[in-house]
Amino acid sequence: MIEFDPEKHGPGLCAYLDGELDADAAREIERLLDESGAARGYLDELRAVSRGLSALPRIAAPDRILQSLQAEKPRVVFAGHVRRLKLRMLDIFPQTLALAALLAFVWVAGRQFLPPASSRVDSTAPTLVDSRHAPRAPTESIATNTTEDAGRAIDKSDSPTVARVTTEALSAASPTMPIAAPGYETASKGAAAPAGAAFAGGGRGGAAVDESAEKAEPVAVRGSEVRPVDPDAPPVVNVFIATRSGEEFEAMNALLADYGAKVPPADGVQERKSGPAQRQFHQMELPSGEMEGFLAALETDAPRQVNVEVRFSPKQTELVQQMVGAPAADDAQRNANREPARNADQAGQPAEDRKPEPMVLADVMPDRSRKEDDRLKPGISGAAPAREATKAGKRSGAPSPPASSLARRPGGKDSQPSKPAAEPPAESQADIVTASQPEEEAAMGGVAAEPPAATSAGANSRAASAPQNHYGRQFRNAADWLSRSQAQATRAAGKPTAQNVLLNVFVEPPRQEPLTTAPASQPNR
Amino acid sequence: MAPGCEASRLVGWELCPAARVKPVDETVVSVSSGKSVPSDSELVERTQAGDATAFELLVRRYQDRVYNMAYRMCRNTADAFDITQDTFVRALRALPQFQLRANFFTWLFRIGVNVALTQRRKEARRHAFSLTRQETGGDSDPPAFEPAVAGDPAGASTRRELSARIEEALEQVEAEYRTAVILKDVEELDYSEIAEILDVPIGTVKSRIFRGREALRRLLADWQDWGS
Numbered sequence: 170m171i172e173f174d175p176e177k178h179g180p181g182l183c184a185y186l187d188g189e190l191d192a193d194a195a196r197e198i199e200r201l202l203d204e205s206g207a208a209r210g211y212l213d214e215l216r217a218v219s220r221g222l223s224a225l226p227r228i229a230a231p232d233r234i235l236q237s238l239q240a241e242k243p244r245v246v247f248a249g250h251v252r253r254l255k256l257r258m259l260d261i262f263p264q265t266l267a268l269a270a271l272l273a274f275v276w277v278a279g280r281q282f283l284p285p286a287s288s289r290v291d292s293t294a295p296t297l298v299d300s301r302h303a304p305r306a307p308t309e310s311i312a313t314n315t316t317e318d319a320g321r322a323i324d325k326s327d328s329p330t331v332a333r334v335t336t337e338a339l340s341a342a343s344p345t346m347p348i349a350a351p352g353y354e355t356a357s358k359g360a361a362a363p364a365g366a367a368f369a370g371g372g373r374g375g376a377a378v379d380e381s382a383e384k385a386e387p388v389a390v391r392g393s394e395v396r397p398v399d400p401d402a403p404p405v406v407n408v409f410i411a412t413r414s415g416e417e418f419e420a421m422n423a424l425l426a427d428y429g430a431k432v433p434p435a436d437g438v439q440e441r442k443s444g445p446a447q448r449q450f451h452q453m454e455l456p457s458g459e460m461e462g463f464l465a466a467l468e469t470d471a472p473r474q475v476n477v478e479v480r481f482s483p484k485q486t487e488l489v490q491q492m493v494g495a496p497a498a499d500d501a502q503r504n505a506n507r508e509p510a511r512n513a514d515q516a517g518q519p520a521e522d523r524k525p526e527p528m529v530l531a532d533v534m535p536d537r538s539r540k541e542d543d544r545l546k547p548g549i550s551g552a553a554p555a556r557e558a559t560k561a562g563k564r565s566g567a568p569s570p571p572a573s574s575l576a577r578r579p580g581g582k583d584s585q586p587s588k589p590a591a592e593p594p595a596e597s598q599a600d601i602v603t604a605s606q607p608e609e610e611a612a613m614g615g616v617a618a619e620p621p622a623a624t625s626a627g628a629n630s631r632a633a634s635a636p637q638n639h640y641g642r643q644f645r646n647a648a649d650w651l652s653r654s655q656a657q658a659t660r661a662a663g664k665p666t667a668q669n670v671l672l673n674v675f676v677e678p679p680r681q682e683p684l685t686t687a688p689a690s691q692p693n694r
Numbered sequence: 695m696a697p698g699c700e701a702s703r704l705v706g707w708e709l710c711p712a713a714r715v716k717p718v719d720e721t722v723v724s725v726s727s728g729k730s731v732p733s734d735s736e737l738v739e740r741t742q743a744g745d746a747t748a749f750e751l752l753v754r755r756y757q758d759r760v761y762n763m764a765y766r767m768c769r770n771t772a773d774a775f776d777i778t779q780d781t782f783v784r785a786l787r788a789l790p791q792f793q794l795r796a797n798f799f800t801w802l803f804r805i806g807v808n809v810a811l812t813q814r815r816k817e818a819r820r821h822a823f824s825l826t827r828q829e830t831g832g833d834s835d836p837p838a839f840e841p842a843v844a845g846d847p848a849g850a851s852t853r854r855e856l857s858a859r860i861e862e863a864l865e866q867v868e869a870e871y872r873t874a875v876i877l878k879d880v881e882e883l884d885y886s887e888i889a890e891i892l893d894v895p896i897g898t899v900k901s902r903i904f905r906g907r908e909a910l911r912r913l914l915a916d917w918q919d920w921g922s
Binding site: 187214225231233 | 750753754757758760761762765766771774775778779782783786853856857860861864875876878879880882884885900901903904907908910911914
């Protein structure tokens, strides 16, 4: 009688299942199976796993793989030429190195001895905020975290997708508050910036250099960051918008007011090269349960520039820290799958002992190479029908919807009056995550996706054919993330929990005419 | 599999994309069209000689499999696209040094697996929480090859749920075990091919496949219907 031991006989059973055993080994396994019911049951389970994996649907490669390779091929050839050329230059012209060193020296010396960047910034940096109508400074609790968000000038000269903060805008926003102006290095030197007032301007746009920013982790990457906030502060949403003046601006204001924004008196209209422009800073308290709908509405109706900040409550900060930094539960689960010996030193390790990684929400900024995929993805739940309808209208060239047609907050002034939803129960929180399933299934069933917009054409054609709003990906991602983190927080706590993370979504879509007047000479970066 | 696909499997992906394209080791003749289909080695030779269309044929022949493998490894269509693209770019770059004695398919898959594993390692190092990915791991794009459901919505729903469960469980399995299991059960390669792709002995392949399946078995233990 052979006693069945999964550790000992498992690999053999697996190989037997796959028909990879020689005759002798197979006979031995068959003898084991004859004698041991446990072995038979175990083999059945392994077979079921194998069949389940084999039954996974096949995913077809998108056609554009070939297109992208066709674009890549000349580059590969070209790279080969360059490599050969480089080698030849090194062989034949050793002076090249000396010349390169000399140029590097000149460049470094020039940077050392030229006037600091701040002097150029002061005279040339664009100012989005009219000092007469400066957005009010955020409340104190916000200011400790996000001073720079009080006023933000968007300078797209460095990268089309990265928002940067200018000194002037910040000073205008809060003249009494010491401001660090990331991106303009010398402008912030010596300023006692508030702790955590770091906005790195995105990974591609330059790094914050003020000392407090360097100390304050996490570092913002690619325009998005998560930072813990004051636990006692109420949930607050800050929205900074910059639009063309007119219907679009009014519609956005109406949308925000509908969600309870305290809309300050209208800012003045500024004349720009691209036409009249207007910007506004809103601050509002938004129940976390409405966050998804709000972001969905923004996705549909947000104007050209909008910064959204969401502050949450402390429990979810812990959650997100776990989720992003040291996911203890996940680790334990994963470790359970590893070999016991390999796990012995890790499984028992408490999560607190692990060094948490900086909390970074990456991949938020637009990635046009993935645009097509995004379009095929179903939208988030909530205001999806309205959003799709609005998008369809925009695609067809219809004018922007008036304020009354925007996605309305339940209980808003245009809808039936009802008390804003309190924290939804655990089930409904979880439902947020799965609410988009019907859409996904519809998409799987072959429902026509959005037609692809022109991505390689010029700005004009893009502006004409693509939806005006380019935030879809960002807001969808943010909303997805919010829903899921809410649901997870609720599950973890066993009860509805408030949100507790500062989520900044800084987006600057491609647009036909920049709102910001580019200075004649760019500040030195 | 749809009727007629069995025959068209011989001619590769073109006539029956749902067919699991096996490496074409020798030139075969299409049953339907009578045209000869060049073998991998023939296409490789032509590519090495500077025939751009030959490599295009190789890409067309294997892109679905590489993409599917990449998707199963990372559970994200965008990453899978990047991995597939990177795989073929690397293959194109390395093709001049490719020895015709080797099997192109396993060589290509070896590149693909390495690219996918490297990408995952990079992600793990960065430890970023990406908004493009869901907590459960990836996005939920429609599986393009899944046959249309006709008359059995409940069964389809169960299958989808089962697939989702398996995918979630698969993601929790350690990378080296997951890779082996994917290559065996999803890509249906045999042990020797997997050993060649992973560059490990067959005994190691055997062990890894067992560990991967065992982990999945435990993770799916609470799923009552998965056996059926």
